[in-house]
Amino acid sequence: MTTATPASDPPLHLLVIASDGDAAKQVAERFGDGAALSPDGPIAGAAALRAALRAQPWDAALYFHGTTGLTASAALRIVHDQGLDLPFLIVATAAEEKAAVKAMRNGAHDVVSLDRIDRLVPAVAREVREARHRADHRAALEMLKDSEARFRTLASNLPGMVFDLQRDPLGAYRFVFVSEGCHRLFGIKQPEILGSAQRFFDAFEAEDRRRLGRALEDSATSGGALDWEGRLKGRARGRWIDLRSVPQRRDDGAVVWQGIATNITTAKEIEAELRASREQLAELSFHLEAAKEEERERIARDIHDELGSILVRLKIEAALLASKLPETPPSLREKSASIEGLLDQALGTTQRVARQLRPGILNEFGLAEAIKCQAEDFAHSTGVACRAQCDEGVEPDAETSLALFRIVQEALTNVAKHAHASLAVVRLRREQGSIALEIRDNGRGISDADMNKPKSFGLRGIRERIHSLAGEFEISAVEQGGTHILLRVPEKRLAEPNTTEEDLQRNLF
Numbered sequence: 001m002t003t004a005t006p007a008s009d010p011p012l013h014l015l016v017i018a019s020d021g022d023a024a025k026q027v028a029e030r031f032g033d034g035a036a037l038s039p040d041g042p043i044a045g046a047a048a049l050r051a052a053l054r055a056q057p058w059d060a061a062l063y064f065h066g067t068t069g070l071t072a073s074a075a076l077r078i079v080h081d082q083g084l085d086l087p088f089l090i091v092a093t094a095a096e097e098k099a100a101v102k103a104m105r106n107g108a109h110d111v112v113s114l115d116r117i118d119r120l121v122p123a124v125a126r127e128v129r130e131a132r133h134r135a136d137h138r139a140a141l142e143m144l145k146d147s148e149a150r151f152r153t154l155a156s157n158l159p160g161m162v163f164d165l166q167r168d169p170l171g172a173y174r175f176v177f178v179s180e181g182c183h184r185l186f187g188i189k190q191p192e193i194l195g196s197a198q199r200f201f202d203a204f205e206a207e208d209r210r211r212l213g214r215a216l217e218d219s220a221t222s223g224g225a226l227d228w229e230g231r232l233k234g235r236a237r238g239r240w241i242d243l244r245s246v247p248q249r250r251d252d253g254a255v256v257w258q259g260i261a262t263n264i265t266t267a268k269e270i271e272a273e274l275r276a277s278r279e280q281l282a283e284l285s286f287h288l289e290a291a292k293e294e295e296r297e298r299i300a301r302d303i304h305d306e307l308g309s310i311l312v313r314l315k316i317e318a319a320l321l322a323s324k325l326p327e328t329p330p331s332l333r334e335k336s337a338s339i340e341g342l343l344d345q346a347l348g349t350t351q352r353v354a355r356q357l358r359p360g361i362l363n364e365f366g367l368a369e370a371i372k373c374q375a376e377d378f379a380h381s382t383g384v385a386c387r388a389q390c391d392e393g394v395e396p397d398a399e400t401s402l403a404l405f406r407i408v409q410e411a412l413t414n415v416a417k418h419a420h421a422s423l424a425v426v427r428l429r430r431e432q433g434s435i436a437l438e439i440r441d442n443g444r445g446i447s448d449a450d451m452n453k454p455k456s457f458g459l460r461g462i463r464e465r466i467h468s469l470a471g472e473f474e475i476s477a478v479e480q481g482g483t484h485i486l487l488r489v490p491e492k493r494l495a496e497p498n499t500t501e502e503d504l505q506r507n508l509f
Helices: 021-034 046-055 072-081 094-105 114-157 181-186 190-195 197-201 206-222 265-323 330-357 360-365 367-382 398-419 457-468 501-508
Strands: 012-017 035-037 060-064 088-092 110-113 160-167 173-178 226-231 240-249 255-263 385-390 423-431 434-441 472-477 483-490
Touching: 012 021, 012 046, 012 114, 021 035, 021 060, 021 114, 046 072, 060 072, 060 114, 072 088, 072 094, 088 094, 088 114, 094 110, 110 114, 160 181, 173 190, 173 197, 181 190, 181 255, 190 197, 197 206, 206 226, 206 240, 206 255, 240 265, 265 330, 265 457, 330 367, 360 367, 360 398, 367 385, 367 398, 367 423, 398 423, 398 434, 398 457, 398 483, 457 472, 457 483
Parallel strands: 012 035, 012 060, 060 088, 088 110, 385 423
Antiparallel strands: 160 173, 160 255, 226 240, 240 255, 423 434, 434 483, 472 483
16 A cells, blocks of 8 residues: 655655666655655766755655665765755665665664565655754754844943843852953953852942842842942942843742943933032022022111111101191192101001011011011002911021021012912911921912923022922912912921032042
């Protein structure tokens, strides 16, 4: 009975090595439509075999022993010289078993006896299947090799060090892989870090090394990302390194970090410059505020002492003049009364302006009374009702009191200019070691665009004052309408450390 491969499989391309046509007929009978034989007839010599191997790819070669002048070993050498992994099966008689065994030692895949020719089809199918598996394996290895080459090229060209750090269940660390960037970054060669992870940890400052250990421990315990920055020591002192990775826990309890280490020194230097610039701007802002307060105090003193005195004398003179006017005509006395009324208004205005410029009540009676007085002045001058609610006993230091008072002034000025409100409420209270100040109105509210205006100097001034007091500042629109400002400052200011430029550089670098 003829045995054939399943009709659904593509036909096998079989190379028959024999000098007569009987061998090809036997193969054709066995495989039927499941095989396509060599189209050029019998292959009896080396030249014909080489030509056939170059002509097309083959699935298997069938060598019929004793039917060609080309020995099995010679045919195998030709196949191997072509660099082919081609299944090579020998068909021989029982008497030719010794020669067939020799061919097997030289690389033949199987021997099929003529008296058991029914084994030919399954033997070919098996060897073809194994050859295809080997081809798939080689292709996978080539793909893996190409992928590894691309990875190594990428890793070597990255501006940092790619690493594979593992911690075993006992807590010991070792690097499975580090890229060539380790030498540029740490000044340590790859074999040194691969041989001992401690060489990597010892490259950092002692305090940073301890922080790195805690960061790795936290990352391993929580499964959170490793995002750590630290400073190198030795020749690379001052260089900042950033480590980023996400841990993976293996079934055996080991933890693996595959990530990248980069040099962030430039970013840290820029950060330090920005911080120093901000500190200089803050110092300049404090200086300008102090200068403004001095100028306000001088103007208030001039208004109170000089302009106020002049107005008082004018009022006295006007009163004396009015007392000596005759009863008639009455228009003179009316004019005199009008002048006295205008002088009273002028005196009230000068007193109000002086209070705004230099809140003497702040020094004499405290912040709460100063806020209440400011609320009354605001309501009187703008026509907007203003209520002040202040807890008793809220008495911060002089600098904090002045800053909070100026914030109230600025906030109420914004209400008058922009809110279109009919009511404003100021609330001062103590809460858990802090002083809280709230200003709320029932106006049109504030939008994000309003808060982000580049020339919103009022809000910016409030933020700067709160920043100088190490406080918190929030501003938001109220759903029912209006704006809500909430700020908190420490009730007692901590003494500022005497930080020199050298200390700042040491902390930063």
